[in-house]
Amino acid sequence: MVNSDSPSSPLDSPLTTKFPLSxxxxxxxxxxxxxxxxxxxxxxxxxxxxxxxxxxxxxxxxxxxxxxxxxxxxxxxxxxxxxxxxxxxxxxxxxxxxxxxxxxxxxxxxxxxxxxxxxxxxxxxxxxxxxxxxxxxxxxxxxxxxxxxxxxxxxxxxxxxxxxxxxxxxxxxxxxxxxxxxxxxxxxxxxxxxxxxxxxxxxxxxxxxxxxxxxxxxPVCVDGNEKRMDFKFEAYLEIRENEGSHTSPHWVLCPQQSNTLKLRRDRPKRLIVQLKQVSGPPLTVTKCFGMLLAAGRNLRHSDMQLLELESMGPGANPSVYVINAIWDPRVHIFDVLNTETPRDSRVFLTVAADVIIAEAGEPIRFRIEAKARVFHRDERFYKLPRVAVREGYSLTLEVCADEIDCETSVLYAVTCAWNLNWNRKGVLRTFIELWRAIIPFLVLGIDNRIR
Structure with missing residues (x-):
């Protein structure tokens, strides 16, 4: 290897010839x-x-x-x-x-x-x-x-x-x-x-x-159709509470225990959603035009409340898009999520992020559901895992046309979007409800045989 400070000839070093100039x-x-x-x-x-x-x-x-x-x-x-x-x-x-x-x-x-x-x-x-x-x-x-x-x-x-x-x-x-x-x-x-x-x-x-x-x-095609492709996404939700003052905030990640978030009432909170594409041709998230929150699950769009967006943009890893929003639980519409819950009860909450993907022709909503328990404002948590809530998504897009106009960046039309974790939970809930409905008949049949 030749040291560029003392090249053997003027053409042997990039320090003397910069290519191309035109x-x-x-x-x-x-x-x-x-x-x-x-x-x-x-x-x-x-x-x-x-x-x-x-x-x-x-x-x-x-x-x-x-x-x-x-x-x-x-x-x-x-x-x-x-x-x-x-x-x-x-x-x-x-x-x-x-x-x-x-x-x-x-x-x-x-x-x-x-x-x-x-x-x-x-x-x-x-x-x-x-x-x-x-x-x-x-x-x-x-x-x-x-x-x-x-x-x-x-x-x-x-x-x-x-x-x-x-x-x-x-x-x-x-x-x-x-x-x-x-x-x-x-x-x-x-x-x-x-x-x-x-x-x-x-x-x-x-x-x-x-x-x-x-x-x-x-590209991963759906059902052998070359125009329909499947994309996988992951979303991570972090809820951080302010343990400092209004002028000098100190945001601390809320812990989890048994897949239940532990929140404290009357403390301002910051919601951080990270979207990551894990499979399929790379898509570009250009903007989040709204992060929403509401108590409960399986909610309608009208049930969600819009939060104040603080920042949005690509993270240190270009494949991750980070969205930050501020949540003040003291607002009366969030009373359910700001009331201390009894020891054996839980409250559900749903967070949604509406994002625009440059290659898709319409906005897409990523929804995250979580369980939480609300404690006193001054409650202290020790030795509990502080991890983000994770959800998986499957997004199926279809190519708009064989010949795509070079003046437009819309390449796909949204065919369907599924929350993988929500589907699995729904199937499990359906199975449990079905089993509970069958048990009385099984007990009755056994009782009749004994008689």
Whole structure:
């Protein structure tokens, strides 16, 4: 490996050559590469990804760069439509900072150093591209210029590593991918591409899409219908109470015992709902327009009371969307949830979050039911588990049409949404009620036989 502070030649280091400076240079170098390699093999390598928070070195960039071998792609610039496809996620207005040949495609520190250098040296001539990330490991990553022309493409299986810049650094907007290129002579070269997004959340979302593509063999269809796909979500509910003052709040997570939340009356509360997608092509939660609360279960929409939203947005993990709301139980409509309950009784409560998913054509409600017991305001709890309430959901979406207008982002129509935990509880309750109804007849039959 050659130290970039003392390169062997001016073209051997990314510190002296930043690529590409224009779309024209991009095409020229792409043509030169493909003159010597008309076909490419896809290596069966293990794909890995990381969202890096580790410290990057302050030393110079260490890389064995050769800008003449930077882009492994198609020999010509091809015009391609920009129609949105439900099989991929397209990131617009991404700045392509450049790329370099590296010795180890899994060397995170080396990729971070290259990322930092290219980001610090970027100019107004940086190319703006759109990046299309497929939803399965069998898909193709496509890079297009601002006019829609295809610049380069490569299979997901060829990607070796994905890295995001540190969240506490100037490179928090950046991410990079490394992959292996096989030449016709059997020689392997490893290359690292660096991108910069306008918002840090976009960089995290891009890495999340890559990680989903690595783990998905393909979209999950429902009943063999390729247009209907199944998505799984999880929701976590935390209720925190203020043990401090109004000016200096101290929020403490409410404990649970026997799946029952322990609440204290007259204490302001903060409700935190975290939504996480666990399967299916990645969907984008763009907004929560309401969190609702009411006492009871199996409630109608009119029974729910709207809470004051405090904040919303993606969490540290891009696959998680976090919603915060404030609940004042002293309001009279919440009297049932603010009255001390007897020792052997419980009260049910329902929390609902109405969210907008960019790819769906209508809002979706995630509902969480929980049991609670209300104690005195000054009650103290010791050695009790403080965990969140968890619910699982199944969401079935149907593709709107075969040809989707590129001007719209609506790709799916909501077919059905099920609360998995609620269904299981409902089946169990039905079974118990049925068994209780049968028992008297069984007892009567046994009594008649004895007589």
């Amino acid at each position: 779309v024209e240079n991009f095409q020229i170098l792409q043509q030169e590469l493909n003159d010597g390699a008309e076909s490419m093999a896809t290596p069966g390598t293990t794909t890995s990804s990381t969202c890096s928070d580790s410290a990057s070195s302050d030393s110079g960039t260490t890389s064995n760069a050769n800008s003449q071998n930077a882009i492994p792609s198609t020999p010509k610039k091809r015009r391609s439509s920009l129609k949105k496809d439900f099989r991929q996620t397209v990131f617009e207005n991404i700045h392509y900072l450049g790329c370099s040949k590296i010795d180890d495609p899994s060397n995170e520190a080396e990729m971070l150093r290259l990322m930092r250098f290219l980001d610090e040296q970027r100019t107004s001539a940086t190319v703006t591209v759109s990046l299309a990330v497929p939803h399965s490991a069998r898909g193709i990553v496509v890079l297009r210029d601002s006019s829609g022309g295809e610049l380069t493409s490569f299979p997901v299986q060829r990607i070796r590593f994905c890295v995001r810049g540190r969240l506490d650094s100037a490179q928090k907007h950046c991410f990079s991918i490394s992959f292996t290129h096989h030449g016709t002579d059997g020689e392997q070269t490893h290359q690292c591409h660096v991108f910069r997004s306008a918002q840090p959340d976009t960089a995290g979302r891009a890495l999340y899409c890559f990680s989903q593509a690595f783990s998905n063999s393909g």
